[in-house]
Amino acid sequence: AQSVTQLDSQVPVFEEAPVELRCNYSSSVSVYLFWYVQYPNQGLQLLLKYLSGSTLVKGINGFEAEFNKSQTSFHLRKPSVHISDTAEYFCAVSPSGGYNKLIFGAGTRLAVHP
């Protein structure tokens, strides 16, 4: 079985500051890793994903994440945030192969202040 832990339930940050949202996972099989974003009153939008290859993946809206197998982490980063980045961010894992079965973390609320 897989599980995902998002270490911070809320992250307040000032506009134009860098941010890191932390995600750790556990799994006995190889997995794919994802970050999704949910803006208020909307569904989930895919930010980026790690399937294989380079451990640094770049996504939309200037976000990137780094897969660290030894630390079983997949932290999300952005060097300079905007007010419009205020949203809920979800880390998720899915076993590689077979049909998708995304397991989500509890989410991190990013609040960007002017």
Place this chain on the structure above:
Amino acid sequence: ETGVTQTPRHLVMGMTNKKSLKCEQHLGHNAMYWYKQSAKKPLELMFVYSLEERVENNSVPSRFSPECPNSSHLFLHLHTLQPEDSALYLCASSLAGGNTIYFGEGSWLTVV
């Protein structure tokens, strides 16, 4: 605009009502999913259909009944719900065996 469309976006129903949530995907996918998002809880996978066959039923109460008539449409039939079933219900789709799931905007359900 998303390739996965859910209707209605908002639904209020009494505990004795019968209603349905509808999902349609325009992405050429052949696997569809229902997730439940409650306040203060992680997203929960409810059902998975792959190639129109149900492959996952995550211990969901029988008052929730899914239907997948073809690879583009997915329904969630609701009857005799409880107030604790109030949540955002998210539909999603992917290619069977694919690695990425795409979500709709969700249907907000309130049970009174």
